[in-house]
Amino acid sequence: MSTQQQTERPLYRVTFARITGQDRQGKDILTRPKEIGAVWPRKNGKAGAILTLDLIPVELPQRKGVIFLVPVDDRDNGGRR
16 A cells, blocks of 8 residues: 555445345345455546455455445544554
8 A cells, every 4th residue: 555545545445245145025135344445536636546455355256245335434534443
């Protein structure tokens, strides 16, 4: 992680929840989301953002999970724990 990324806040925390089955209505049953990375703003006001992943779940390429982008705000210390 670059020095700039360490001093700035991410835009989003990236979490992943595995699909463990389906309920009676056919909706996916998910595990509790686990933080796997962050989305950072680009430098110099460039459009878009940079996704960094600390972990890549094995279920991801199998489409057996869901990625969530959770906005970062002041209350969660910029996504840092």
